Amino acid sequence: MLSQAVEDYLKTIYKLEERSSATTNEIARAMNVAAASVTNMLKRLAELKLVEYTSHKGVTLTEPGRKAALEIIRHHRLIEMYLHEALGYSWDKVHEEAEHLEHHISEEFEDKIAEFLGHPTHDPHGDPIPTKDGKLPETNHDSLFKTDAGQTVIVQRVPDSDSELLRYLADIGLKPKAKVEILLKAPFNGPITLKVAEKEIIIGREVAEKVFVAPFKTETKKKK
């Protein structure tokens, strides 16, 4: 069994690899530990064959490393969903609890809650839940910030770990599946005016960059 620390490193590396590549410093920053600690751990992970490590060049996950990372991510997102759906946690509180529990549940627990939830594909923040055999749908949504005025979109995903942001987003209705019309974008990366649930709201760049959306398609119903 992998230690919690090892699991946390793998998860972090996985997420960094998604965006670009995982270097010592980036891992250190993401995990809030000293760079020297990371170097140590990377050597150990390499010995465990969980990563490919080249000194001064960063790391990449091996196949077993990737599998392990996805397993933890599956735990995390299933637990978030379970806390929200079964225990009535608000969506800004699920991340922290899941952050601990993800390392300590058994396969049986995982299966039982997945079953209970009807094998969900996404967590409450719109993040996809890896399948048990380690598959994760490709998702590559644009942020609200990059979307042009005049478009109508559906919110797909928001960040999961910033409670304050999540409370704000819930407040203004920017939750996954919400329909959003982009009314106006002020020049020079200024505020964006949206219509959400019949209400007009104005958000700034910082928030707009963190809300990911996909185009709304009217004729999504396939009536054959």
Added chain:
Amino acid sequence: MLSQAVEDYLKTIYKLEERSSATTNEIARAMNVAAASVTNMLKRLAELKLVEYTSHKGVTLTEPGRKAALEIIRHHRLIEMYLHEALGYSWDKVHEEAEHLEHHISEEFEDKIAEFLGHPTHDPHGDPIPTKDGKLPETNHDSLFKTDAGQTVIVQRVPDSDSELLRYLADIGLKPKAKVEILLKAPFNGPITLKVAEKEIIIGREVAEKVFVAPFKTETKKKK
């Protein structure tokens, strides 16, 4: 926050104190660690003011130590109940999962599952669940082994950690709340014949010593 190791020691000490007193060797045996490791830990626990430690004399929990132990036990038993009731775990599997989870849930989680369960007083094995303010009802039941033939009793409690035994007990109907008539006790600590749910069953000493019961009272209904 206390480490998992510290919590496990406190829990073990608490349970040993219930039966008699907690000595280095007994703790070592109960936890499956070397006695020297226990000595080390006892010194640390004493520094943390969680136990009173006198060299060569064993330990007793201080008030904060007792509180902490009861909190873990509350977690454990609530989780067992939750796994059983909400997730359909069989009663022989709840202990092991709870053994891990008990260290990693938040106050909020504790409260949410207690709420969900309607603030239960006992876990699936009949062990009492400490209240949030650290109260635990006195329980001092006799075992089936110590009960005389001819008596009718109600099962109160069975051990929680022996899966095989639990499966056997479930099989023959010896679960908490079951009504049991003691038909016959063979001499020289021999087999005991019981009537449980209209069926006659025969159990040996080893099992009888592990099932705790209280006298059945017909007129328990207080109709004023």
Added chain:
DNA sequence: TTTAGTATTTAGTCAAGGCTAAATTTATAA
């Protein structure tokens, strides 16, 4: 009260994971 046996503690190790400070490597800009 001596002695054997048992319980306990001491001493010294080890691995995991963290840290800081110093050294080194790589990258960049003049």
Added chain:
DNA sequence: TTATAAATTTAGCCTTGACTAAATACTAAA
């Protein structure tokens, strides 16, 4: 190409919790 900055690694240290082997303390029986 060379100086400097930034990234990374090395070296050495710390704490937690485990271990074994050796020393010591307690207890009970002769």
